[in-house]
Amino acid sequence: MNTATYTVTGMTCQHCVSSVTEEIGEIAGVTGVDVDLPTGAVTVTSTEVLSDDAIRAAVEEAGYEVTAS
Incomplete structure (x- = not known):
C-alpha cells in the first residue's frame, strides 16, 4: 500500500468532501x-x-486546488 497526503483549499462543507473523495x-x-x-x-x-x-487533475475536476503535497 502507498499513502500520500495533499493539502486542498476551497472545501467548506461535507458536499465538498464528497466531491473530492469521488473524483480521487x-x-x-x-x-x-x-x-x-x-x-x-x-x-x-x-x-x-x-x-x-493525476491527483491534482481529480481535485481540480471537483472544483478545488491542491496547494501542497
Whole structure:
C-alpha cells in the first residue's frame, strides 16, 4: 500500500468532501480517500504510486486546488 497526503483549499462543507473523495476515488489503483475538512488534508491510499498530476487533475475536476503535497 502507498499513502500520500495533499493539502486542498476551497472545501467548506461535507458536499465538498464528497466531491473530492469521488473524483480521487475514480483514479485507477486508489483504495481509499480520507479528507479532513478543517485542515484540508486529503490522504490517498493506493495499490501503486500515483502521480501528483493525476491527483491534482481529480481535485481540480471537483472544483478545488491542491496547494501542497
